[in-house]
Amino acid sequence: MSVINQVIEKVKRVDPGQKEFHQAVTEVLETLEPTVKRHPEFVKAGIYERIIEPDRTLMFRVPWVDDKGNVQVNRGFRIQFNNAIGPYKGGLRFHPSVNLSIIKFLGFEQIFKNSLTTLPMGGAKGGADFDPKGKSDGEVMRFCQSFMRELFRHIGAEVDVPAGDIGVGGREIGYLFGYYKKIRNEHTGVLTGKGLEYGGSLIRPEATGYGAVYFAAEMLATRGLDFNNKIVAVSGAGNVAQYAIEKANQMGGKVITVCDSSATIIDDKGIDPDKCCYVMDLKNVKRGRISEYAEKYKASCYDGKNVWDVIREQGIKVDIALPCATQNEIDGANAQALVNNGCICVAEGANMPSTPEAVKIFQDNKILFGPGKAANAGGVSTSGLEMSQNSMKLSWTREEVDKRLLLIMKSIHKSCMDAAEAYGRKDDYVTGANIAGFIKVAKAMLAYGIV
Numbered sequence: 001m002s003v004i005n006q007v008i009e010k011v012k013r014v015d016p017g018q019k020e021f022h023q024a025v026t027e028v029l030e031t032l033e034p035t036v037k038r039h040p041e042f043v044k045a046g047i048y049e050r051i052i053e054p055d056r057t058l059m060f061r062v063p064w065v066d067d068k069g070n071v072q073v074n075r076g077f078r079i080q081f082n083n084a085i086g087p088y089k090g091g092l093r094f095h096p097s098v099n100l101s102i103i104k105f106l107g108f109e110q111i112f113k114n115s116l117t118t119l120p121m122g123g124a125k126g127g128a129d130f131d132p133k134g135k136s137d138g139e140v141m142r143f144c145q146s147f148m149r150e151l152f153r154h155i156g157a158e159v160d161v162p163a164g165d166i167g168v169g170g171r172e173i174g175y176l177f178g179y180y181k182k183i184r185n186e187h188t189g190v191l192t193g194k195g196l197e198y199g200g201s202l203i204r205p206e207a208t209g210y211g212a213v214y215f216a217a218e219m220l221a222t223r224g225l226d227f228n229n230k231i232v233a234v235s236g237a238g239n240v241a242q243y244a245i246e247k248a249n250q251m252g253g254k255v256i257t258v259c260d261s262s263a264t265i266i267d268d269k270g271i272d273p274d275k276c277c278y279v280m281d282l283k284n285v286k287r288g289r290i291s292e293y294a295e296k297y298k299a300s301c302y303d304g305k306n307v308w309d310v311i312r313e314q315g316i317k318v319d320i321a322l323p324c325a326t327q328n329e330i331d332g333a334n335a336q337a338l339v340n341n342g343c344i345c346v347a348e349g350a351n352m353p354s355t356p357e358a359v360k361i362f363q364d365n366k367i368l369f370g371p372g373k374a375a376n377a378g379g380v381s382t383s384g385l386e387m388s389q390n391s392m393k394l395s396w397t398r399e400e401v402d403k404r405l406l407l408i409m410k411s412i413h414k415s416c417m418d419a420a421e422a423y424g425r426k427d428d429y430v431t432g433a434n435i436a437g438f439i440k441v442a443k444a445m446l447a448y449g450i451v
């Protein structure tokens, strides 16, 4: 049995029940098979066995008091997965579904994504099973302060630099950073996604969504295509989705879908820049439900369904799909429906939004398929740029950061293409992203000896 299969079997045996982690490890390791023959030194040094084991797994109690005076208890996580090429870096997710398996899958993926960015960042992820939805600002603040009361001792600007993810946006980063600053008595770049007034970078909020569209545009260009007049489906209504919609519009696309966890909107007339501003205000300021969009703009609303189910059930044609909500949102049936309806390109704004069956269908049908670790790497790349600005104690202009983001996305696209070709899988972005990300980390691990 090859070392790859042995490692996959071991992961399933020692951590039964961690299905998202198994899925991520299997997806990455299976594509690394060609590296085994070419790099016997990796096998000898146990790189494949070591890379799937986190450096450190932290789980902690997060007690806080709600507005009624009741004590609430959540579970906090930080997984420092691998710091071979730089300080640990990766977001925090606050969502009731958060568990060890989900944080491990995200932390594992982050190793390769961060490596692809060309910036010196290791892989980590964290969060809590706390749901900010429906909580008052005071409750969110007290939760964030309690979370940081434990996390602060494990992080630092040169050690581990968390950022946002689902449920952790500007408000939460503000509370987390404010509390870290107070108990550490230092103002350093320990978190990214900060407000502009206290060390944040221009373009960081936009970066993941913009980056996913830049990556899709690079893939389209390989076939002489672009966004102009293309019908675009976006899922989610959060940070990544909002800026994916904004950039797709700017590039000439017509976005017709948006969703949150309770409903999907189909707007045949297109979610134009004004409507996109409305979505931003609705979700970021009013913290409302996406169904309100349907009332305001007389669009179709499908309660309890995600974008991809609605596209399949209604037979809607889209050219470009940008899943930007959550993991495993596109299953095999939905992927087949996208293919049947003429979709040409899928760029994952979210992490692992396509199931393995969906990915296979996209690849078998020669759809341009950009996996999350490449297509959504613009967010962490710009976090890396925020860290650089914090270290240098200066701020770049919007144009400067956007230019760097675009260059990084082009470079990631090229790395994926080059690695895929070099290892005999031309045009396979999944294999290309995994191998390109892996080789750099593996070589660094090799240099350190057995640690």
Ligand code: NDP
Pocket: 133, 164, 165, 166, 167, 168, 169, 208, 235, 236, 237, 238, 239, 240, 241, 259, 260, 261, 262, 283, 306, 324, 325, 326, 327, 329, 349, 350, 351, 352, 376, 377, 379, 380
């Ligand atoms: P947000 O919390 O800002 O938004 C998430 C959106 O997805 C919300 O609109 C949410 O609905 C919706 N959603 C969540 N779960 C579901 C579901 N099961 N079905 C339908 N809709 C759902 O998170 P982000 O935009 O930051 O993150 C989205 C994805 O992008 C995640 O996979 C994240 O890991 C990934 N990502 C994010 C990066 C970033 O910089 N923020 C960087 C790289 C990847 P509701 O409003 O009801 O909660």
